Amino acid sequence: MLKQRIITAIVLLAIVLPALFYPSFVPLAVLGLVMMGAGGWEWGRLNGLGGAASLLLGALCPLLCLLAWQAGWLEQRLPWLWSAAALVWVLGGALLLRLGVAGWPRVPRTLRLIVGIALLCLAWLALVQARIAGINFLLSVLCLVWMADIGAYFAGRSFGQRLVARKLAPAISPGKSWEGVWGGMLGVLVLAFGWSALDAATQAHSPSLYTLLAQRGTWLLVLGALFLTALSVVGDLAESLVKRSAGMKDSSGLLPGHGGVLDRIDALLPTLPLAMMLAQQAAST
Numbered sequence: 001m002l003k004q005r006i007i008t009a010i011v012l013l014a015i016v017l018p019a020l021f022y023p024s025f026v027p028l029a030v031l032g033l034v035m036m037g038a039g040g041w042e043w044g045r046l047n048g049l050g051g052a053a054s055l056l057l058g059a060l061c062p063l064l065c066l067l068a069w070q071a072g073w074l075e076q077r078l079p080w081l082w083s084a085a086a087l088v089w090v091l092g093g094a095l096l097l098r099l100g101v102a103g104w105p106r107v108p109r110t111l112r113l114i115v116g117i118a119l120l121c122l123a124w125l126a127l128v129q130a131r132i133a134g135i136n137f138l139l140s141v142l143c144l145v146w147m148a149d150i151g152a153y154f155a156g157r158s159f160g161q162r163l164v165a166r167k168l169a170p171a172i173s174p175g176k177s178w179e180g181v182w183g184g185m186l187g188v189l190v191l192a193f194g195w196s197a198l199d200a201a202t203q204a205h206s207p208s209l210y211t212l213l214a215q216r217g218t219w220l221l222v223l224g225a226l227f228l229t230a231l232s233v234v235g236d237l238a239e240s241l242v243k244r245s246a247g248m249k250d251s252s253g254l255l256p257g258h259g260g261v262l263d264r265i266d267a268l269l270p271t272l273p274l275a276m277m278l279a280q281q282a283a284s285t
Helices: 001-021 026-046 053-071 079-106 109-133 137-161 176-204 209-214 217-247 261-265 268-284
Strands: 167-169 173-177
Touching: 001 026, 001 173, 001 268, 026 053, 026 217, 026 261, 053 109, 079 109, 079 217, 109 137, 109 217, 109 268, 137 173, 137 176, 137 209, 137 217, 137 268, 167 176, 167 217, 173 176, 173 217, 176 209, 176 217, 209 217, 209 268, 217 268
Parallel strands: none
Antiparallel strands: 167 173
């Protein structure tokens, strides 16, 4: 399993890194379309659709993204859209976690499918807009999610095993603890202050998310970093809840050793659009 994970990770890096650092945003946008198509297919399977219907749902997601591209949304400021995404993730996430695993099937399947595809499309749109804003900006958002995950892992293992671990959501994801959440938040705060200081020292050509927030005050940098970290946890828990309700360990087997696409991007689904919301608001005030 470890060998499989390493091989898959190397292959993914060989694909993602050239697209990320290519002078144009187009390769990353196309790669994102493939990922969201796979995510749409997995979402259909997780919600009880058959093979053909899941494939159609997977095709619908990149089609909607292409329509947004054709409409010129990639270069437009979309504060209303990011605010709507924040509302859905904050209120919808809280409601979803309150419903729990048993409550998920009671949500009408049509509504589940529509919301899922909409959130995938919003994440793709935010990913591409973040890349257009600059590699530094996009990397700062991606690293926030990775740091939250790394900090949670080490804090959970260090403190959760020595102390009586306080489970975050035992019925959804038994391995997650509150100690892990605090560790992830602390790691993200260190990353945010360090990154913004490095931007200032190197006079970065394109600002990171942290620099944009810090320009409006340290308080906004702290609150923004903590808010995004919390929502990355919500995205992770939401996908775990849906998988547990469907009786599936992974969203699919597309990525050997890693599960499916949704397993890899669940925390990014809320973080990317909400990072765009905070960045655009910070830049406009």
